[in-house]
Amino acid sequence: MDTKNAGVVARVGAVLRAASQREPAGSTTSQVAQATGLARPTVHRLLTALLAEGLVDRTERGRWLLGPELYLLGSAAASRYDVTAVAQPYVRRLSVATGESAFFSARRGDETVCLLREDGSFPIRSHVLYEGIRFPLGVASAGLAILAYLPDADVEDLLAREDLTQAYGESHRPERIRARVEQTRRDGYATNPGLIVEGSWGMGAAVFDRAERPRWALSLTGIEQRFGAERRRRELGPLLLRAAHELGAALRQG
Known part of the structure; x- marks a missing residue:
């Protein structure tokens, strides 16, 4: 060509x-x-x-x-690429266990694409994420969770190529994303403290493929008051990491 x-x-x-x-x-x-x-x-x-x-x-x-x-x-290609049937029970269990909206996203190049959404029982919900929406890696908790587990050279290459401040503001300057990447690596999960829509928080955990590459992510979103530090550390973080680990194992068997 x-x-x-x-x-x-x-x-x-x-x-x-x-x-x-x-x-x-x-x-x-x-x-x-x-x-x-x-x-x-x-x-x-x-x-x-x-x-x-x-x-x-x-x-x-x-x-x-x-x-x-x-x-x-898409229907013709679904048998080779569609993993949502495997992911659906894990997304649903997260929404039921936490009361928050739960999501499953996939990496596609330099972006994440939301594939599944399950709303929890808590009546006030965030509508930042919906099925089909795309965000650059490093934006939203799913994209940050995936970015954090890429090699350092890949992280730096993306930050050199993409100016995320034009669409997402000064909180997405390279040095601030690097700091969130480091925090994600320490915690094991990513936190988005209302950086896209004020008051709408998110948390995400990477899901790894057979080659141990971060290919998907599970995430939760909700209002700020539901994502306090204590709840993130004691409840939401462990639930996300456990679900991501179990889902990764299930996908690797498929």
């Missing part, structure tokens, strides 16, 4: 990922352009071509959604 065609494929991938971020409400052309950094006419041309192939759909209000052909393609 020549460089020009490779660039087109990369742009199509970026457009599809951007369109997925606002499911099920859909994205405007301008929102997709802003998310990808591409010119609006370029994005509109790509989306129109993808619509013709069934890879995106368009609502009556002109918003873009992922299309039916992606569902069919």
Whole structure:
């Protein structure tokens, strides 16, 4: 594949990922352009071509959604990549045991993608995470948990390539992420003290594959008052780490 065609494929991938971020409400052309950094006419041309192939759909209000052909393609690939059936019981048990919202996320390149959500019994919930949302590694507790267990060289490479402050603020400057990485390594689990949405806290634990690489994460989110230091240390942290260890063992057997 020549460089020009490779660039087109990369742009199509970026457009599809951007369109997925606002499911099920859909994205405007301008929102997709802003998310990808591409010119609006370029994005509109790509989306129109993808619509013709069934890879995106368009609502009556002109918003873009992922299309039916992606569902069919995903169904064909599910037997090789879908691990949510294995993860579901662990996510549910975490939500029941803690009363908080529990999640299962997977690493995809420099991002995490939320695959599962189970809401607990506590009536006040955080809505920062939902199925399908993506965050860069180092952002949100799942991404921080995974980043912390990558080799130091990989951590530094990512921090050199990504400026997370533009989207997530000064709390995501490289030196602050490095400090959270070190704290995560000491604790064994990651803590997000309301860095994305004020008052919405999260905790995450990495789940490892057969090669002992951090490939997935389990996480919990809720309001700040439910994530005090004592509860994190005595209850939530141990529950997360135990569930992550057991889920990793189950996935490695699959």
